[in-house]
Amino acid sequence: MTTAPDWLIRSALFVPGDDDRKLARATTAGADALIYDLEDAVAAERKADARQRVCxxxxxxxxxxxxxxxxALDTPWGAQDIRAVGAAGAHGVLIPKCDSPDALQQADALLAGSATRLVALIETPAGVFDLPALTAASPRLAALGFGHADFSHAAGLPDMRSDAGLVWHARAQIALAAKARGLLALDCVGLEVRDEAAFRADAALGRGLGYDGKLCIHPMQVAVVNALYAPDDATIAHAHRVLAAWDAARAQGQAVIAVDGRMVDAPVVAAARRTLARAGLES
Structure with a gap:
């Protein structure tokens, strides 16, 4: 089983890698993670320049x-991208249209000597079908992400709805595979950049499927996602009670206690700390 790093990602904002203005503005968007994009957002003639800007x-x-x-590694730029951003200190590299273990293993080899992790973007029916092999392909793998627009195109679907049919099925399967392997699950982008209600509903659907966070394509989406993925007041209060009781118990040499009628041990305490971290509170 691969092991995810201690990443907290509610919102991950895509930023075009060749746009200095957007690269600068993105740092103040409030996203938990920025995804500098060298793929879809950059024209072929600007790939090398964008790589330098991203580094x-x-x-x-x-x-x-x-x-x-x-x-992608089957393009003229993929291998150079991976080597360069790994050397520049990227925390993670997203492999687009990841539908074979070979792609992750090649990326792993290119990152030798770095601490950079991998995120597999599942964007084809083949990728969904081969999730067990993909999620076991590299110990660098930290997360799975879903690209529903490319998935819809690859599957020959008539639209790009993410809440029904084959796309919904794939969306659920990716979240389940991530949970089975202890990986983070990053939900698909919402194409509704001007319809906040529709975007909020789509983000809520992803959270209900078990995703840990959501990919964003516009800064205005970040606040919606951060709020939706933050724990509610009751969950925060429970986490505070768990930690207070745990600290008191540890002072008395106890390793297992009960809070609100439920057993509390070290894993439950770790979850409480993570809850407070997701709420932006000290644990």
């Missing part, structure tokens, strides 16, 4: 987590 951005200010979506 510079990785060394600059920003949120705690900086990820990069590289070009």
């Amino acid at each position: 510079a951005a990785l060394a600059g200010p920003g949120p705690a987590l900086r990820l990069v979506r590289v070009n």
Whole structure:
């Protein structure tokens, strides 16, 4: 089983890698992670220039987590992207249209000597069908993400709805595979950049499926996602009670206690700390 790093990602905002203005503005968007994009957002003639800009951005200010979506390894830019951003200190590399274990294993080899982790973007029916092999392909794998627009195109579907039919089935399968392997699950983007109600409903659906956070394509989506994925007041209060009781019990040499009628041990305490972290509170 692969082991996810201690990442907290409610919102992950895509940023075009060749746009200095957007690269600078994204650092203040409030996203838990930025995804510098070298793939879909960058024209072929600007790929090398965008790679240099992203490497510079990785060394600059920003949120705690900086990820990069590289070009696929079967393109002229993919291998160079991975080597460059790994050396520049990217926390994670997103492998687009990841539908074979080979892609993750090749990326792993290219990152030798770095601490950079991998995120597999599942964007084809083949990727969903081969999830067991994909999730076991590399110990660097930290998360799965879902790209429903490319999935819809690859599957020959008539629209890009993410809440029904084959896309909904794939969305659920990806979340389940991530949970089975102890990986983070990052939900698909919402294409509704001007319809907040529709975007909120889509984000809520993903949270209900078990996703840990959501991919965003516009800064305005970040606040919606952060609020939706933050724990509610009752959950926060329970976490505080767990930690207070645990601290008191530990002072008396106890390793297992009960809070609100439920057993509390070290894993429950770790979950309580993570709850407070997701709420932006000290644990």
